[in-house]
Amino acid sequence: MVNKIIEGISKRLNEVFGDGYDIYEEDVEQGLQNPYFLITILSDHKIESSGNRSKRERLFMVQYFPGDTPFKKKECRVVGEKLMNSLEFIDCGVRVRCSDMSYEIKDNVLQLSMNCNTIVTKIVEMDKMQEIQVQEKLKGK
8 A cells, every 4th residue: 555655646746746857766876857756655553443444654755856946945845835735635546635744844855744544444254154054933833
């Protein structure tokens, strides 16, 4: 599911910002063209609940590396606002709501963190009944 959420975030970034921005899921050492986005998962927690359900709390980071401009911080603020307005819902086969979004700018790089939580229902296969015997009796007979 993590990879599907990352693909959903990537798709949404492409819808909002267009093809002029590269989107990466892995750190790349050389050959990067600014501006670009980097999507990473920071943590993934499983919280068991009653029955066959559990909650998955996933913390993602979307980093934005601005283009070659003298106004990098301003560009990061504009992109940060767009991200917070456009990443609330992610389509990854199912609709996932992302919450607790916040961003900061460090070393002229925007870092937006957000929680993308899901409920997981385990499918428990029941043993099928092989054979049943029924005895019927009428009252009084």
